[in-house]
Each structure stands twice: as structure tokens, then as C-alpha cells.
Amino acid sequence: MLSFSQLKKNLKKEDAQLKNIKISILSENAGQLVTIALKGYGVEFGYNFEINECGYNELNLQVFEPESQLYSVQSDYIIIIPSVQKLLNQFYKKPIQERNVFATEHISYMEEIIHTISSKSNAKIILFNYLEINDGVFGNFSAKLDISFITQLRKINVAISELAQITKNLFINDIVSLQTQFGTAFIIDNKFYINSDIAFSLDFLPHLAKNTLDIIKSIEGKINKCLVLDLDNTLWGGIIGDDGVEGIQVGQLGIGKAFTELQQWFKQLKERGIILTICSKNTEAIAKEPFINHPEMVLKLDDIAVFIANWETKVDNIRHIQSILNIGFDSMVFIDDNPFERNLVKENIPQIHAPDLPEDPSDYLNFLRALNLFETASFTSEDSERTHLYQEDAKRQVFKKSFLNEGEYLAGLAMTSKIESFNKFNIPRVAQLTVRSNQFNLRTKRYSEVEIEQIANSKKHTCMSFTLSDKFGDHGLIAVVILEMKNPNDLFIDTWLMSCRVLKRGMESFVLNKIVSIAKELGCEKVIGEYIPTPKNEIVSNHYKDLGFKAIDDFWYLKVEDYRKRKTYIN
Amino acid sequence: MNTEDIIKEVNSIFIDVLDNDGIIVQYNTTSDDIEEWDSLNHIQLVVAIEKYFKIRFTAAEIVNFNNVGEMCEAIKVKTLAQ
Numbered sequence: 001m002l003s004f005s006q007l008k009k010n011l012k013k014e015d016a017q018l019k020n021i022k023i024s025i026l027s028e029n030a031g032q033l034v035t036i037a038l039k040g041y042g043v044e045f046g047y048n049f050e051i052n053e054c055g056y057n058e059l060n061l062q063v064f065e066p067e068s069q070l071y072s073v074q075s076d077y078i079i080i081i082p083s084v085q086k087l088l089n090q091f092y093k094k095p096i097q098e099r100n101v102f103a104t105e106h107i108s109y110m111e112e113i114i115h116t117i118s119s120k121s122n123a124k125i126i127l128f129n130y131l132e133i134n135d136g137v138f139g140n141f142s143a144k145l146d147i148s149f150i151t152q153l154r155k156i157n158v159a160i161s162e163l164a165q166i167t168k169n170l171f172i173n174d175i176v177s178l179q180t181q182f183g184t185a186f187i188i189d190n191k192f193y194i195n196s197d198i199a200f201s202l203d204f205l206p207h208l209a210k211n212t213l214d215i216i217k218s219i220e221g222k223i224n225k226c227l228v229l230d231l232d233n234t235l236w237g238g239i240i241g242d243d244g245v246e247g248i249q250v251g252q253l254g255i256g257k258a259f260t261e262l263q264q265w266f267k268q269l270k271e272r273g274i275i276l277t278i279c280s281k282n283t284e285a286i287a288k289e290p291f292i293n294h295p296e297m298v299l300k301l302d303d304i305a306v307f308i309a310n311w312e313t314k315v316d317n318i319r320h321i322q323s324i325l326n327i328g329f330d331s332m333v334f335i336d337d338n339p340f341e342r343n344l345v346k347e348n349i350p351q352i353h354a355p356d357l358p359e360d361p362s363d364y365l366n367f368l369r370a371l372n373l374f375e376t377a378s379f380t381s382e383d384s385e386r387t388h389l390y391q392e393d394a395k396r397q398v399f400k401k402s403f404l405n406e407g408e409y410l411a412g413l414a415m416t417s418k419i420e421s422f423n424k425f426n427i428p429r430v431a432q433l434t435v436r437s438n439q440f441n442l443r444t445k446r447y448s449e450v451e452i453e454q455i456a457n458s459k460k461h462t463c464m465s466f467t468l469s470d471k472f473g474d475h476g477l478i479a480v481v482i483l484e485m486k487n488p489n490d491l492f493i494d495t496w497l498m499s500c501r502v503l504k505r506g507m508e509s510f511v512l513n514k515i516v517s518i519a520k521e522l523g524c525e526k527v528i529g530e531y532i533p534t535p536k537n538e539i540v541s542n543h544y545k546d547l548g549f550k551a552i553d554d555f556w557y558l559k560v561e562d563y564r565k566r567k568t569y570i571n
Numbered sequence: 572m573n574t575e576d577i578i579k580e581v582n583s584i585f586i587d588v589l590d591n592d593g594i595i596v597q598y599n600t601t602s603d604d605i606e607e608w609d610s611l612n613h614i615q616l617v618v619a620i621e622k623y624f625k626i627r628f629t630a631a632e633i634v635n636f637n638n639v640g641e642m643c644e645a646i647k648v649k650t651l652a653q
Contacts, residue, residue, distance in 0.1 A: 004615065005587075005588065005615065005619075008615075009590065012590075032611055033611065033614070036611075189618075190630070191628065191629060191630035191633060192614055194630045195630050195633065195634055196610070196614070198614070201618075202614065202615065202618045203618075
């Protein structure tokens, strides 16, 4: 973890490459140090945070006054840091007999704050929950008493989570989890709180900044998607090649328990949508044996999307895994107990995350949990199907080898696509795709669910989502197109993105046929596309050219009347 | 360690925290003498000094020091007590 001083020194770095993000901060304690830590941490991840510090302890004024500083800039994010000390003061002002409804009253105040901000701003709101302070007035009895501060405080924190569940643009910075991890004495330096109303210690601020960045990065689409796991002494104790299935340590006894609990965690991540892959220096048949025959293995072969065990280097094998999954190295996490392997991988694939594990396997799980490697800004039912989708892909690759001709293969897949406008069932997935798709994404415009709803209801826009299924399975929703009528003649492609799982299947032609037929229905003469380059979407740099668009300046034009319907194998 | 030695060590902490090689602190130096020494940097200085000497200042001490020398006298007393 970087120190506060290092973060502060980052502020002096000048880097034109940084992405600008506007953040307003509403803090009930003195917030200047939080601003410095956040800005410094942002630089580490390629962001230039323009921070609008809105007063100090002026939550009411800033939120409810229409002309306040908060609304003076168009923030991308609004961060609210309430003060538990101030909450406690309010609590003490209440007569004892009214304290049982303190939480109920306070949460309706917080709801009003969130609703007011949402009605005046499109910013995503990041709300800190309250640090837990037990004032100790009733001792342990506090936890049994409805008029105690800790009981009311915990109710408020639960209610904040419930509010976030029904408010799409509200995200929680779960500072209570950080408190559980670090302890109050580490988080608060009392003398600075007393002298200057500074809520967080200098040593804690980098952790707080990281946690906030984790949320922002996930909303901006920087997330980890895949775990690459070593086997010997990582998933189980011992060496399978030497010790055999009976000899490796996994299960409830001894050190085996550490590996069992670690596997349980990986399994939960898989069920949440993280792709599990294996990369091991082993003979394949021997490496797979525990997954098939060991009664106490939590992970089974079914849980693994790509299983690679051979004697090649891990660097080559990870590159191979990356090419099969078609995801960025920067979204992969490599877990290996061997520092030599980790360093070799890090040297050759610097983008990959390869955390240095602690020496003792019993420390692995808590260490990995604390890194917060798998932050996410959304969860949809399709996420939990992901491993299955990649396994179907592997079957397609085998099927493809039985054809000499690309066309015959595509025809043999018996592909069908369902086209729908945006509706309440697909909006979460559509928004998620706009945030997560990096490669096949022409303009990389990120949209929240709220924004997608607005576009869906707009008369100027035509929205389409495409599914794709074939004889091997259903890919689900894999392409999103948003068309905007710029004027009666021009139909502009605001968004065209596709999942990289369906490349080379003729989906582009199928989608373009549909776009042109819409243009005809609307009476437009031209379809206009734009390619905005990013470090990750090189793959579509020639997209419009390949589809017959003509370039004029920075835009691509297609005349509707000249268009000849493209051949596809999709129905 | 005598007060002079402590001032020398504190000087290098000032240089590091305030990121300015040219800073020279003496017994009578106050925050008025050093441009970068504002209230936010003061917090960083206090924490850096606490860590370096493995001591803790009290809330009252950090607002009452009149100059670097007084702070270093306090450091001397605290390190001796260890």
C-alpha cells in the first residue's frame, strides 16, 4: 500500500494521458486530506480527479440549495462522507424515550438527500456507511437495547444498504468492512480529530482512497474477470505428481482445511461470474485426477473454464488462456505460491495481477479477500452462467476443426438471433455491457442503467439488443446498438458494441443489415458511424471500412440506397 | 540524543515531508519561517516525527509548540522515557 506522502507526491506529476473525472465531495468532517489521498490514488490508475470540495459540514445546504457549489459543476461522481461523531451528537440531543425511532428518522433524511441529488444530477453517488462506534454507555447490554446508539447505528447502516439496493445510481463505500479489517485505533487519530475534526488517520487514508477507487474503477469498466490458478501448494497442499491423490492435503484435517476454504472461496467467485482457469506444470491426466477422484475437492472439472497442465512456461500458457478467453491481461489474476513463477509472469506480462502470497497457506484466504480483487458495480443472472459459456466455446472450436470451409462451419452452427428494443428485463445487462465491453466497442460510451432507461424512452433514439444462440448453446445478449436521429436524413450510430465471444460469426453483417433496414423505415439517407480509438479497441479500427462505409473527416458514411444486404448465416 | 541532534534529524524529516531540499530548521524556527509549513502539512510532519522517534504527541502538545525547539525538547523527554 502506498503511503499518504507518496500519494501526495503524485499530485505533482503532470501527465496529459490521464482521464479526467469530475468528483464532488461532501464531507461532514474536515475533508482536505481525503481529497489529496483520492487525487493521488487516482493518478496511480490513470485518472485525473478534478475534485470539487463542497463546503465542510454543509450537507444540508449543499444538497437542498439549488444554487449550491455541489450543483455548480457537472460531477461524474458525488462522494458523501457522513460523520459518525456528528451522528452521535444528534443522538444525544434526543430525549431517551424517542431514541428508539432515531434510525427510522435519520434514514428518511438520508433518502431525501439521495433523491434530491438524483433529481438534480446525473452523477453516480458514492455514500460511505457509518463507522461503528459503541459509546459503551450500556456495555454489552447496548446490543440488546433498542434505545442504545449502537443498535440505532447498525439499523442505519443496514437501511443504507437497502436504500442502495433500490437506487441504481447509489453505491456504498463499505467503510465498516475496512473498520473490521483495520480497527478503529488505526482508522482514527484522536488528536487530529479533536484538534481539527479530521476523521481519518494518515495511515488509513490510502486504504480509504483505494476502496473508493475500487468502486470508481469498476463503474468505469476496469474489473477483473478471470482467475488463473496454480495447483500444487496453491489449490492443495503437496505435489500431486509425487504424493498422488491420496497424499495431497485438502479436506477438513490439518493444513488441508486452508486449501478447502480457499477452494470454497474460488467456487463462490466462479458462481458470481469470475472465470476460473488452471495453469499448472504437470502432466494433464495427473493434474486432473484430484478434480475427478478426490472426495474432498471442492472444485470440480465443471468449475474450470480452461484447464492447462503441461511443461511449457506459465507465461506461454497464460497467453494461451488469454487468447481462448479473449479478455485483457489486465483483467486476469494469477495465483501461484511460487515467487519465481510469479516474477517470471509479471516480468513478461506486466498488466496481469499476480499478488505476492504470504508464506503460510493458512494466511492465503484472508490475504486475498483483503485485496478486494473482484470489485463489481453490477450483478446479473448471466454472470453466474459465464463458465458454462466458455466451456461451450471450447466445443465449438472442436466442431470448427471438422470443416474446411468457414461458410460451411457457420451454416452448421445453426445460429439464431433475437432482436429486441431495451426493456426492463434487458436494461441491466445492456448497461453492464456498455461498461464492460472494451474491445469490440466503436465509441466506448459508458452508460448507467438510469441513462439507458432515458435513452430507451427517448424519441430520437432507436435501441436494439441482439442475442445469439447456436446448436451448442445460448450466448445470451451479446450485442448492443443505439441509433440516434441527428436530423431527418442522418442516422448516427451512437453505440455499437459486441461481446468478443461472438467474433467471426458474421454478427457484424447481421447487425448492419438490421441498422440499414431501420434507416430505411425512418426515411434516412445516410448511416453515420464513428470510431473513437482507445488502448483496447484496435480490433474495430477498420470496422466501418470493412463494412463498406466511406470516410469523410472523422466520420464514416454509408448511403442507404446503395446498400446491398450482406450475406449472413444467422436467422 | 541532545536537542541539537534531534533538530538535525527533524530537519531531514521536514525536507522529506515538505519535499524541499533547501529547508533548514533551527531552535527558533516557526511555521511563519517556512512557506510550505501549513496546517495540513503540520499533520504530516507530526505523524512522520512520531513514526521516526516511535513516540506519540498529545493533542495539546501539537497545537502548543511555539517553535521547532520546543517540539524537539518534547521529543527528547519522550525518547528518554522509553
